[in-house]
Amino acid sequence: MTTLLERFIPEAREYLESAAAGLLKLERDPSDEGLVNEVFRAVHTLKGASGLFDTPGLTRLLHAGEDLLDAVRSNLLALDPEMVDALLDALDRVSAWVDALQQQGRLPDDADGVSVALSRRLRALLPIADDSMNATAPAAAAQQADWLIELPEKDRLAAFAGTVGSGSPLLAISYVPDDGCFYRGEDPFNLFPQLPGLQALRIFFREPPVPLAETDPFQSLLAFRALVAQPRGEVEHLFRYVIEQVDIVSIPPEALILPEGDAGGESLHQDFFEDAGLRLAARDFVGLRSAVATLLGETDGQLWVASALRWLDAVLAAPLPNASWVSAVLAAIADGRAFPIGEAASREAPAPAPAHPATLTVAAASPDTPMAARILAEQLRIVAMQGDHDMLPRRMAAVEATVGSLLASLGWSLRDKELASATAEAADGAPERLRELITALYNRVEAAVAGPSPVPASATALLVTSATADSGQTVVGEATQVAHVLKVDQAKVDALMNLIAELVVSKNSLPFLARRAETVYGSREMGREIKDQYAIIDRLAQEMQRAIMDVRMLPVSEVFERFPRLVRDLSRRLNKHIELKIVGEDTAADKTIIESLGDPLIHLVRNAIDHGIESPEQRLATGKPEAGTIQLRALQEGDQVIIEVSDDGKGIDPMAVRLKAFEKGMITEEKADALSDQEAINLIFLPGFSTTEEISDLSGRGVGTDVVRTAVEKINGHVTLSSRKGEGTLVRLSLPLSMAVARVMMVEVGDALFGVPMEGVAETVRVPRDRIRRIKRSQAFVLRDAIVPLIQLHDLLGLPRKGAEVEEEAVLVARVGGTIVGLVVDRLREGIDVVLKPLEGMLAGMRGYSGSALMGDGRVLLVLNLKELL
Amino acid sequence: MPLVFTATQARFEDVCTVEDALPLLEFLKSSNTPEVDLSPCTWLHTALLQLLLTARPRMAASPVDPALTRWVAPLLADASRERGFDG
Numbered sequence: 001m002t003t004l005l006e007r008f009i010p011e012a013r014e015y016l017e018s019a020a021a022g023l024l025k026l027e028r029d030p031s032d033e034g035l036v037n038e039v040f041r042a043v044h045t046l047k048g049a050s051g052l053f054d055t056p057g058l059t060r061l062l063h064a065g066e067d068l069l070d071a072v073r074s075n076l077l078a079l080d081p082e083m084v085d086a087l088l089d090a091l092d093r094v095s096a097w098v099d100a101l102q103q104q105g106r107l108p109d110d111a112d113g114v115s116v117a118l119s120r121r122l123r124a125l126l127p128i129a130d131d132s133m134n135a136t137a138p139a140a141a142a143q144q145a146d147w148l149i150e151l152p153e154k155d156r157l158a159a160f161a162g163t164v165g166s167g168s169p170l171l172a173i174s175y176v177p178d179d180g181c182f183y184r185g186e187d188p189f190n191l192f193p194q195l196p197g198l199q200a201l202r203i204f205f206r207e208p209p210v211p212l213a214e215t216d217p218f219q220s221l222l223a224f225r226a227l228v229a230q231p232r233g234e235v236e237h238l239f240r241y242v243i244e245q246v247d248i249v250s251i252p253p254e255a256l257i258l259p260e261g262d263a264g265g266e267s268l269h270q271d272f273f274e275d276a277g278l279r280l281a282a283r284d285f286v287g288l289r290s291a292v293a294t295l296l297g298e299t300d301g302q303l304w305v306a307s308a309l310r311w312l313d314a315v316l317a318a319p320l321p322n323a324s325w326v327s328a329v330l331a332a333i334a335d336g337r338a339f340p341i342g343e344a345a346s347r348e349a350p351a352p353a354p355a356h357p358a359t360l361t362v363a364a365a366s367p368d369t370p371m372a373a374r375i376l377a378e379q380l381r382i383v384a385m386q387g388d389h390d391m392l393p394r395r396m397a398a399v400e401a402t403v404g405s406l407l408a409s410l411g412w413s414l415r416d417k418e419l420a421s422a423t424a425e426a427a428d429g430a431p432e433r434l435r436e437l438i439t440a441l442y443n444r445v446e447a448a449v450a451g452p453s454p455v456p457a458s459a460t461a462l463l464v465t466s467a468t469a470d471s472g473q474t475v476v477g478e479a480t481q482v483a484h485v486l487k488v489d490q491a492k493v494d495a496l497m498n499l500i501a502e503l504v505v506s507k508n509s510l511p512f513l514a515r516r517a518e519t520v521y522g523s524r525e526m527g528r529e530i531k532d533q534y535a536i537i538d539r540l541a542q543e544m545q546r547a548i549m550d551v552r553m554l555p556v557s558e559v560f561e562r563f564p565r566l567v568r569d570l571s572r573r574l575n576k577h578i579e580l581k582i583v584g585e586d587t588a589a590d591k592t593i594i595e596s597l598g599d600p601l602i603h604l605v606r607n608a609i610d611h612g613i614e615s616p617e618q619r620l621a622t623g624k625p626e627a628g629t630i631q632l633r634a635l636q637e638g639d640q641v642i643i644e645v646s647d648d649g650k651g652i653d654p655m656a657v658r659l660k661a662f663e664k665g666m667i668t669e670e671k672a673d674a675l676s677d678q679e680a681i682n683l684i685f686l687p688g689f690s691t692t693e694e695i696s697d698l699s700g701r702g703v704g705t706d707v708v709r710t711a712v713e714k715i716n717g718h719v720t721l722s723s724r725k726g727e728g729t730l731v732r733l734s735l736p737l738s739m740a741v742a743r744v745m746m747v748e749v750g751d752a753l754f755g756v757p758m759e760g761v762a763e764t765v766r767v768p769r770d771r772i773r774r775i776k777r778s779q780a781f782v783l784r785d786a787i788v789p790l791i792q793l794h795d796l797l798g799l800p801r802k803g804a805e806v807e808e809e810a811v812l813v814a815r816v817g818g819t820i821v822g823l824v825v826d827r828l829r830e831g832i833d834v835v836l837k838p839l840e841g842m843l844a845g846m847r848g849y850s851g852s853a854l855m856g857d858g859r860v861l862l863v864l865n866l867k868e869l870l
Numbered sequence: 871m872p873l874v875f876t877a878t879q880a881r882f883e884d885v886c887t888v889e890d891a892l893p894l895l896e897f898l899k900s901s902n903t904p905e906v907d908l909s910p911c912t913w914l915h916t917a918l919l920q921l922l923l924t925a926r927p928r929m930a931a932s933p934v935d936p937a938l939t940r941w942v943a944p945l946l947a948d949a950s951r952e953r954g955f956d957g
Contacts, residue, residue, distance in 0.1 A: 188916045222923070
């Protein structure tokens with residue numbers, strides 16, 4: 001895997017997560033513009049970055065998502081759950097592909113097909129179908145690449161013909177190399193001939209050239225603008241090393257229609273326009289084209305009109321000429337020099353809603369007004385046109401056809417026959433209603449277009465992104481921002497932590513050494529010096545340990561953040577209304593702990609959704625609010641992290657649990673009756689227990705709660721569950737903050753030394769022999785008015801007793817699975833910090849031990865797992 | 871040596887790299903009526919192109935290479951004809 005890809009993968013995951021989280025929040029609060037931008041930016045950046053790799057499917061899908069989000073961002077579209085579903089599905093797919101990239105270095109074979117299907121689904125949600133997108137696009141595209149007119153008309157005409165004929169996309173590339181690019185071995189010009197789709201290229205000095213005598217041949221002063229008919233991925237690939245200096249904009253073919261030339265000459269005869277309008281309405285493109293050719297032959301080629309006619313010819317030359325383009329070019333010619341879209345000089349705000357045709361023409365002249373508006377304006381002009389009465393019906397028929405096809409291409413529709421009846425009236429000499437109708441449409445088009453184009457002042461940040469859109473600059477910008485965050489491979493941190501843990505343990509050998517100095521070598525002074533040194537090393541080691549623990553600390557939000565999605569999806573599927581509350585997501589714990597929390601929490605939340613929260617009807621019937629609440633709460637208590645999952649659902653019925661456990665033969669009838677309600681509820685943690693009748697794909701397979709308990713206990717935590725029937729359930733996980741260094745209590749049994757994990761130790765007591773009671777074959781003693789059963793650790797471990805008859809027994813009182821038990825040992829020793837290593841190899845399967853640890857004097861300490869032992 | 875100089879002419883042979891920029895500049899400065907022959911050139915570094923566009927020498931022979939013919943020759947032809955910069 002290349003280093004670039006290695007860096008891309010974690011970044012991609014981050015962006016995907018933030019996009020998904022943003023979408024979920026957005027669904028609840030669609031008005032949050034900041035969020036829309038955040039999600040858009042994440043997807044956009046990811047798309048840009050993905051362009052660096054050979055992953056066209058992934059890029060395409062992201063691009064579709066980006067377009068949809070862009071429409072949302074521009075208020076063209078309101079975000080609805082269906083869109084969120086589609087977008088989340090797309091993100092999931094991308095996420096799976098990122099996994100594949102990491103594992104196999106490439107996308108799965110079906111990626112392209114899946115990508116096309118998903119992209120289509122996303123694009124289907126876009127407000128306007130592809131064709132009409134083009135009608136609104138020129139305004140935006142012209143703003144981004146307003147230099148298209150600088151390219152020779154000949155090249156533009158050729159590019160236009162090529163793209164209209166083949167349908168391949170057109171890109172406008174602007175590349176401004178910086179001063180020092182030659183020093184970095186770059187050769188900007190020679191990149192362009194490597195583009196097979198290069199259509200036009202303009203090379204110019206980005207500032208007036210210095211006279212030859214003063215010129216520095218190694219300072220780059222040239223800039224490049226080009227028109228390319230080639231897939232974006234290939235272009236971005238070629239420019240990948242300088243991508244931040246390159247601006248690549250997709251342009252629709254009609255953005256090229258920019259007639260140029262001298263003003264003046266005679267304006268064309270009115271007949272031509274009437275004839276052209278009629279031919280257009282009749283879709284007689286061949287006839288129109290020959291009329292244009294005739295006219296062109298009579299016009300001075302240098303004139304602007306001639307250029308416009310050449311464009312009209314180019315538009316008509318297409319296999320299937322686009323009627324709206326023809327109409328727009330005609331309108332432009334009729335208005336004189338009104339048409340050039342890209343002419344920066346005349347960029348005015350579009351005129352407000354036109355009141356009558358005269359102002360309309362002005363509005364149509366504005367370069368920001370898209371094609372659709374211009375067409376409508378032209379129709380208004382035709383309606384208002386004075387002239388031969390005999391021609392009126394035909395003219396109106398032409399208007400009706402044009403407006404009709406425009407509406408169809410926009411995906412809009414009018415009330416039945418509205419257009420037809422209005423045109424019929426107009427043909428009879430009463431054009432008012434038709435005029436009103438077209439004016440209304442015009443306003444609607446204007447509104448649709450004016451929405452996205454002006455950038456709101458509040459969205460300055462957004463402006464930066466969109467201005468550098470597709471240039472990859474955002475990626476660079478963000479990278480510099482987070483430059484002081486060092487991304488380190490987890491394995492390296494783990495290795496460091498292991499080393500520090502070893503250090504913590506090996507410093508424990510110094511007190512032994514000090515004692516040896518005293519006892520063996522008889523030097524008290526030496527012993528004291530060693531102890532002094534030990535104190536310093538001890539402090540440093542502990543600080544190091546704390547520091548590395550800090551590095552490994554992750555906020556619980558790492559696991560919590562997947563739940564909004566889970567809750568949303570499941571509640572939609574089950575038709576329940578559920579609100580998820582997350583509290584204390586900043587609470588931090590060791591990475592290992594956080595990572596092992598994921599599965600148990602998923603089970604718990606699923607259970608809460610599936611079994612806990614009732615359907616809305618049931619809830620209303622029992623007087624609860626319609627929407628149920630699930631709360632995830634994290635807090636720190638001493639050296640424990642507490643995670644609580646609670647719901648206000650129907651709770652657990654202890655009776656039902658008893659019955660079920662009895663039916664399944666897990667307990668006897670007597671035992672079932674003897675259980676307290678709390679004990680009964682705890683039965684659900686037994687393997688194979690489930691109270692739901694049918695097995696759904698969510699939960700109810702009877703493995704959930706068992707899995708939770710096992711997983712939590714594996715990381716030395718424990719689970720408690722409390723529930724009130726009808727009121728809800730609370731599951732509480734208590735977990736250690738960190739598990740790298742464990743504190744154990746050492747005990748001597750026979751000649752051997754064992755460790756008992758400190759969290760299991762309640763207290764240590766010395767019990768006089770005569771206070772030990774014998775109940776049948778078992779022993780017990782009374783500790784503060786409670787009977788504590790006694791167990792001889794020797795018997796359990798099969799070791800001989802050392803001091804056979806002693807006055808007092810050393811007893812370690814331990815908490816095991818909620819009950820108290822006393823362990824009789826030979827001697828109680830001090831507690832120490834150890835690095836607990838699981839038993840490996842032949843010993844791995846041995847029950848009763850949770851692992852081994854190396855002690856300061858080199859001996860191996862076996863750490864007991866009391867739960868398994870008893 | 872890809873650039874070959876005579877008193878009044880610079881011949882661009884094959885691949886002309888950024889290393890040739892300084893010699894080319896010296897040549898362009900030293901001659902009153904510099905001429906360039908681009909016909910054998912197959913690769914023209916941007917730095918050289920920039921110098922040619924600054925100095926606008928007369929083109930004694932146009933390039934043969936298709937890319938240079940398509941994109942560079944018209945620029946230099948304009949330059950030598952118009953002797954004025956319109957950038």
